[in-house]
Amino acid sequence: MQPDDAMGETTPVRDALELIDRRTSTRKFDEPAGVTDAQRAAVLHAASRAPSAGAMMMYSIIDIREQATLDRLAVLCDDQPMIAHAPWALVFVVDYCKWIDLFEHVGCFEDAFCERHGCTPKRHPGLGDLAIASQDAVIAAQNAVIAAEAVGLGSCYIGDVVEQAEEVRDLLGLPEHTFPLSMLILGVPAKARPQTPHPRENLVMPERYRRADAATLDAQVAEMDAMFRPHAREAGERVVDIYTRKHTSPFMAEMSRSMELWIKNWVGEDW
């Protein structure tokens, strides 16, 4: 279904650049407003139209509406109660299991097949497959984000879905050769949302990578302090904040622990 059809003729689909510029994360939802079937259809359609390496669609979208599941994810994703107050969540699972199943289904793993086609016997997905499949999943998620804005919904990524791998795997029934890279919570925003500042210093590098010199680092620090800490007492407060609250945080340690398990799951090792 096209977004126009999904939302009816009276809902204007805004200009893409304006939507991208206006978008900002939504963490508080108008709970009684809910999400209509037409909005869900438009968002899921847009996700499925995202570019995909070889059009292999190496991802699956878990569509979560049950309160019990949202409640559990709120705890598992580093205790973020807003997840339990969202009417809808989508988990974008990087998925090679579906291709292994297809290969098996049409006989690719049989000896006679390998002899006939001169190809290697069964191989598990590796890090190369992970690199492209992850891009598939995240691009689909971002298409969903922009489509959500177009149909009057707000959204927020939940990176912490990578954590607590054992419990998330069991909760969502994830088989080997999968891992949940991205999660979105979605719903009607409870209030108008001011844009979050996005720093631009040291972002675009002409032709080749350019490591920041001291002057560029100073400019970055000043830009960030002005944007995020307009009343910064000391230069560099934003960088210090990121170092203490994110870089050295327990949640990042847990995410790294879980990622090792998800990599094992991807290649098909027991854990």
Ligand SMILES: Cc1cc2nc3c(=O)[nH]c(=O)nc-3n(C[C@H](O)[C@H](O)[C@H](O)COP(=O)(O)O)c2cc1C
């Ligand atoms: C990969 C990723 C993971 C994120 N995880 C969380 C999260 O767990 N909780 C949260 O409140 N926001 C999360 N966010 C939202 C960011 O904090 C937000 O995008 C950022 O502050 C910029 O603000 P904006 O989206 O309003 O422009 C995540 C965003 C991304 C891209």
